[in-house]
Amino acid sequence: MKCQFCQQDVSDPCHNAQEMQQRAASHVDRCEQALKDQQGMGSGAHHRDIQSGG
16 A cells, blocks of 8 residues: 555555654654655645745
8 A cells, every 4th residue: 555655555554644753753764754755845846946045
């Protein structure tokens, strides 16, 4: 089953952002990376460019 957060095919995907954050706090690598991506990218791929001021 594909996780909506890390986009990996896993047997037990996270069901919400809180669950993903809890797993990241428990050092689940795929969840830590998904959390970093979510924080760094926001909701759009160009979010990082907008923050930098162009």
